[in-house]
Amino acid sequence: MTIDARACAALVLSQVTSDGRSLSEALPAAVQAITDARQRALVQELSYGTLRWYYRLDAMLQRLLKKPLKQRDADVRCVLLLGLYQLDQLAMPQRVAVNETVQATHALNKQWASGLVNAVLRNYQRQSAQCQEAVAVEPVARFAHPAWLIERLQSDWPDDWETVLTANNARPPFSLRINRQCMTRAEYLEKLTELSLEARPLAHVDTGIRLDRPVPVDILPGFADGYISVQDGAAQLAAGLLDLQPGQRVLDACAAPGGKTAHILESEPALAELTAVDVEARRLLRISENLSRLSLSANLVQGDAAATADWWDGQSYDRILLDVPCSATGVIRRHPDIKLLRRAEDIAGLVRLQMQLLQAMWPLLSSGGMLLYCTCSVLADENSDQIGRFLEAQKDAAELPIAAGWGHECLHGRQILPGENEMDGFYFACITRTA
Ligand SMILES: C[S@@+](CC[C@H](N)C(=O)[O-])C[C@H]1O[C@@H](n2cnc3c(N)ncnc32)[C@H](O)[C@@H]1O
Known part of the structure; x- marks a missing residue:
């Protein structure tokens, strides 16, 4: 079946922008029936790119439309946004972009809108310079982020907020973690070179590799056999920070989809036990699939x-990894839909949940x-301030300093900002239980 890629992307976009669905849910379901790999890649490019630049494109569209479209025409609005995305951000022949985008209205059974789409896009072509200049003076459009997030970043990172916003709009690197139980990083880099896949080691993590271009995982040597996993460099720091030793009992309290669970097991195969807990059964299944590909096993608890x-056997843990649910403001470059889906008012609820989890985990930690x-947040409220509040209240908790060549030292813990050392935005704090 031939499916119009632009119409398909418009439907994905309208699910995110109007129904609040995440891109990682909406996109795979939408491209399932597309057999042509190039068409699938185009739907992905248009969906991610339009969301990455949504606030800029939306400001442009508001200038170009005489009156707003009705809610029932959210798909047409998304056709217009992705049309503007192609003209504003992609190096593609403009005539093709306009014609194909107009065609998408037919595929959506909205023939009435073809004249409108044609007129708006041609209008943009005629006045692109004025349009770009006009939106450059509005911070929301200029940085392509919601106002609340720009303000929070300005307040939390007065010297770095602009760099963070720019990094959030960049395409993310494609990073791998090699399984050192199977081979060394140098050996794996050689295998990639043999396949003419350009890659280099990541700094600060001895398991990390960055490829110059993203590729489907099944063409990576040894993927099915568990030689490597796709994981950002920052996430690969966790296993090292845990200072794992043989015989330890380890708890991974918010574990799915299991990237760090697997890395813990690869780093220290002689642990006495690793328990991985996650509240979502569907996501717990992802841990078990990932571990099975890597021939690893853990005690999985939903x-x-x-x-x-409900689940603790009463024996304390030597190490607890608490990778809490958060605003994900450090991984916006990978999930640009976060800019639309996350609201300012969500943060207080997340901060409460994180504190609840911290307090619940504390009695399970051995002396x-x-x-x-x-x-994977860059907001102080979820990070340094959160740990400050916890240490203040928990008198048998003491912070362990993180001596590292990466990231920023905070009042409590350490923060990597998005794009620094080719890593995602991540925060870490190590806390020990005193006698
Ligand atoms: C940031 S993700 C964890 C990523 C994971 N550590 C990894 O490296 O692959 C947070 C996880 O916490 C889980 N979660 C949220 N609330 C939870 C709770 N109360 N108990 C256990 N898991 C929870 C979510 O389902 C989600 O999978």
């Missing part, structure tokens, strides 16, 4: 980590043991 009475708290 449950609320904070409801410890002298270590809890590693981490988030």
Whole structure:
């Protein structure tokens, strides 16, 4: 079946912008029936790119439309946005972009809108310079981020907020973690060179490799056999920070989809036990699929980590990894839909949940043991301030300094900002339980 890629992308976009669905849910379902790999890639490019630049494109569209479209025509509005995305951001022949985008209205059974789409896009072509200049003076359009997030970044990172916003709009690197139980990083880099896949080691993590271009995982040597996993460099820091030793009991409290669970097991195969908990059954399944590809195993528990009475066997843990649910403001370059889906008012609820999880985990940690708290957020409220509040209230908790050549030292813990050292935005704090 031939499916119009632009119409398909418009439907994905309208699910995100109007129905609040995430891109990682909407996109795979939409491209399932597309057999042509190039068409699938085009739907992905248009969906990600339009969301990445949504606030800029929306400001342009408001200038170009005489009156707003009705809610029932959200798909037509998305056709217009992705049309503008192609003209504003992609190096593609403009005539093709306009004609194909107009065609998408037919595929959507909205023939009435073809004249409108044609007129708006041609109008943009005629006045692109004025349009670009006009939106450059509005911060929301200029940085392509919602106002609340720009303001929070300005307040939390007065010297770096602009760099963070720019990094959030860049395309993310494609990074791998090699399984050192199978081979060394140098050996794997050689294998990639043999296949003419340009790659180099990542700094700060001895398991990390960055490829110059993203590729489908099944063409990567040894993927099915568990030689490598796709994982950002920042996420690869967690296993090292845990200072794992043979015989330890380890808890991974918010574990799905299991990227860090697997890395822990690869790093220290002689652990006494690794328990991985996640509240979502569907996501827990992802851990078991990932571990099975890597021939690893853990004690998997579906449950609320904070409801410890439901699943804890009463024996303390030497190490607890608490990779809490968070605003994900450090990984916007990978998930640009976060800019639309996350609201300012969500943050207080997340901060409460994170504190609840911290407090619930604390009695499970052995004396002298270590809890590693981490988030993929760049907001102080979820990170340094959160740990400050916890340490203030928990008198038998002491922070362990993180001596590292990456990231920024905060009042508590350490923060990597998006794009620094080719990594995602991530926060880490190590806390020990004193006698
Ligand atoms: C940031 S993700 C974890 C990523 C994971 N550590 C990895 O490296 O692949 C946060 C996870 O916490 C889970 N979660 C949220 N609330 C939870 C709770 N109360 N108890 C256990 N898991 C929870 C979510 O389902 C989600 O999978």
